[in-house]
Amino acid sequence: MISITSLNYAYSKKKKILTDISCTLRPGHIYGLLGLNGEGKTTLIKLIAAMLLPNSGQICYATLQSSKRSADYFNEVFFLPDSSKLPDLPIEKFGSLYGLFYSRYNHEEYTDYLKAFNIPIENGLSALSLGQQRKVHIAFALACNCSVLLMDEPTNGLDIPSKTIFRKLISKSMNEQKLYVISSHQIRDIDQLLDALLILHQRKLIVNSSLQELAQSYKISTELQPQEEVIYTEHVFEGQKHLVKSTSNEENPVDIEFLFNAFTHANQPIAL
Amino acid sequence: MKMTLNYVKNIFYSHKYLAVSLPLFAFIGFVGLFIFTKKNVLDWIDLINTLPNPSPKQILELSSVSAFNDSIALVIFLPFIQLFFLGKLFYKSYEFTLPLQAWQKYVAYLLVAIVVFIINLLCIVFANYLLEWYLQKDYLSMLQKAFEDSGYIYQEIPEYNILHNSFVNKELISLGSFVFFSILPFFLAAQLLFQKYSFIKSLLIAVGLIVLGRMFSTHVWSKHFTYINNEQYISMYQVMIIIIPALLCYIGFYYFFKDKEV
Structure with a gap:
C-alpha cells in the first residue's frame, strides 16, 4: 500500500506542481493517473518512485519512506519511464544481470514475456528499435514482481498488436498483492485495465475513486x-x-x- | 559488498568497449605525446640510421635526453575520458532505481574508477618499459661505445635518461595516483551536477580551486610560515591543501548523490 500525506512539490518557488496531495493507493488495483499536459502526472510518479524528493509531506510504502531511498523501497517500487533506452547488453543478459538486484525477479517470466512480445531473445539490445527496447523494459518491469509498478505512458512506441499483448500481460501478472499505476494520454489503450482513477487538476488530486x-x-x-x-x-x-x-x-x-x-x-x- | 561488486560487474558488462578503448587510447596517447614532446629522439634515431658513420658527438646527444616523464599526463587525464559514461549512469532511471543503497552505488563508481585508472596506468607503464627496451636494444651499446671513444671512461648514462625510461614509472604510480584521486571527486561531482559540458565545468572548478589555493599560498601562507617552528608542517601544507578539499569533495559527493533528483 502506498500512502501519500500532504505532499507538496515545486521545481522552483514560482513553479509549484503539486499541492497538498494526500491519498492511499491499495494493492489489488490498477490505477489510471490522468491529467492535462503539465499537471504533474510524471512528477507524481517520479515522487512515488523516489526519483524526486517531496518539498514537504511524505510518501510511504508500508513503513518505508520514499525520501530515504533505501534498497528495500526500490525493491518494492519499480518505475517504468516514458521512454526506454537500455544498456548495450544481450537481451537475456540484461534480465539476469539487473534482475539480480530484485528479490522477486523471475527470469522464466522475463523470457516468457519477451516471447509474448515476439522479441528475438538472442539479439543484443542495441540491435533493437526503441519500440522493441520498450517491450524488453516492460517485460523486465513485470518480471521483477515488485509490489508497486509505476508506468509512465507505457504504450509509447508500441505498435497496435503489441498494445493488445501489453494489456494481456498486465492482466496476467496482476494479483492481490500488487498495485499498478498507469499514467497515459492514450486512454483507449488502457481503459479496459483500470479499476480506479486518479485525476490531477490544477496541482490537486481531484479524483481518487474506484x-x-x-x-x-x-x-x-x-x-x-x-x-x-x-x-x-x-x-x-x-x-x-x-x-x-x-x-x-x-x-x-x-x-x-x-x-x-x-x-x-x-x-x-x-x-x- | 556482494551487491556492490555485482553492480561493478554490471557496469563493466554494459561497457565492454572499455576492454579495447582503454589500451587503445593509452597507446595512441603515448605515441602521440611522445611525438609531440620528444621529437628530438625521433630526429636522433633518423639521423643515426641514415648516417653511415655518425660521430661520437652525434651519438652522445641521446645521453642528454631526459626520460619520458610527460607520460604522467596520460596516467592522470586518460582515465577521465574513459569515465565519462559514469555521468550517464547517474541519470538513467533503471540505474537510479536499482535496489541498492546510495553508498553501495558510490563505492561501485569508485571501484570502477580505480579499475579504469589501474588498467590505464599499467598500459602506460608497459609502454614506458617497451620504449626503454627498444632504445636499449638498438642504441645502448652504441652510446656506451661513444662514451669510451670520447674518453669518458667513468661517466655513465644518467639515471633519468630516456634509455632508462622505466625509471619514471615510480613517479607515475605515486604522483599519478595522488593527482588522479585528488581530481576524481571534483570530476564525479561535476558529472552529477552538470549534465552538459561536465568535463569543461569540472576543469573550471579544478582550475578555480588551484587559483584560490595559489592565492592563499602566496598571500596568506608564504608571509607567515616563518612563525611555525615545525619543519614538517611547512612541507606538509602543500599536500594538505590538495588532500583536504579532495576529501571534503569525496564526502560532499556522497550527499549530493544521495539527494540528487532525476
Whole structure:
C-alpha cells in the first residue's frame, strides 16, 4: 500500500506542481493517473518512485519512506519511464544481470514475456528499435514482481498488436498483492485495465475513486429526465452528452474520457 | 559488498568497449605525446640510421635526453575520458532505481574508477618499459661505445635518461595516483551536477580551486610560515591543501548523490 500525506512539490518557488496531495493507493488495483499536459502526472510518479524528493509531506510504502531511498523501497517500487533506452547488453543478459538486484525477479517470466512480445531473445539490445527496447523494459518491469509498478505512458512506441499483448500481460501478472499505476494520454489503450482513477487538476488530486464507485455515483445520459441533476454537458456529433448524478445504486457504463473531461472542465468542482 | 561488486560487474558488462578503448587510447596517447614532446629522439634515431658513420658527438646527444616523464599526463587525464559514461549512469532511471543503497552505488563508481585508472596506468607503464627496451636494444651499446671513444671512461648514462625510461614509472604510480584521486571527486561531482559540458565545468572548478589555493599560498601562507617552528608542517601544507578539499569533495559527493533528483 502506498500512502501519500500532504505532499507538496515545486521545481522552483514560482513553479509549484503539486499541492497538498494526500491519498492511499491499495494493492489489488490498477490505477489510471490522468491529467492535462503539465499537471504533474510524471512528477507524481517520479515522487512515488523516489526519483524526486517531496518539498514537504511524505510518501510511504508500508513503513518505508520514499525520501530515504533505501534498497528495500526500490525493491518494492519499480518505475517504468516514458521512454526506454537500455544498456548495450544481450537481451537475456540484461534480465539476469539487473534482475539480480530484485528479490522477486523471475527470469522464466522475463523470457516468457519477451516471447509474448515476439522479441528475438538472442539479439543484443542495441540491435533493437526503441519500440522493441520498450517491450524488453516492460517485460523486465513485470518480471521483477515488485509490489508497486509505476508506468509512465507505457504504450509509447508500441505498435497496435503489441498494445493488445501489453494489456494481456498486465492482466496476467496482476494479483492481490500488487498495485499498478498507469499514467497515459492514450486512454483507449488502457481503459479496459483500470479499476480506479486518479485525476490531477490544477496541482490537486481531484479524483481518487474506484471505477465502481464512479459508475454508481454518476450516469452518462444523452436524454435528460426532468428530475436529473446535470453536472457537465459536452457537445458531441450526435447532439449533447450529460453527466448526471445517479439516483439509483446501479452500476452505469463508464466512459473514462468523458469523465475526465467532466472533472477537469466542469464550471463548478464536482463533489465526489 | 556482494551487491556492490555485482553492480561493478554490471557496469563493466554494459561497457565492454572499455576492454579495447582503454589500451587503445593509452597507446595512441603515448605515441602521440611522445611525438609531440620528444621529437628530438625521433630526429636522433633518423639521423643515426641514415648516417653511415655518425660521430661520437652525434651519438652522445641521446645521453642528454631526459626520460619520458610527460607520460604522467596520460596516467592522470586518460582515465577521465574513459569515465565519462559514469555521468550517464547517474541519470538513467533503471540505474537510479536499482535496489541498492546510495553508498553501495558510490563505492561501485569508485571501484570502477580505480579499475579504469589501474588498467590505464599499467598500459602506460608497459609502454614506458617497451620504449626503454627498444632504445636499449638498438642504441645502448652504441652510446656506451661513444662514451669510451670520447674518453669518458667513468661517466655513465644518467639515471633519468630516456634509455632508462622505466625509471619514471615510480613517479607515475605515486604522483599519478595522488593527482588522479585528488581530481576524481571534483570530476564525479561535476558529472552529477552538470549534465552538459561536465568535463569543461569540472576543469573550471579544478582550475578555480588551484587559483584560490595559489592565492592563499602566496598571500596568506608564504608571509607567515616563518612563525611555525615545525619543519614538517611547512612541507606538509602543500599536500594538505590538495588532500583536504579532495576529501571534503569525496564526502560532499556522497550527499549530493544521495539527494540528487532525476
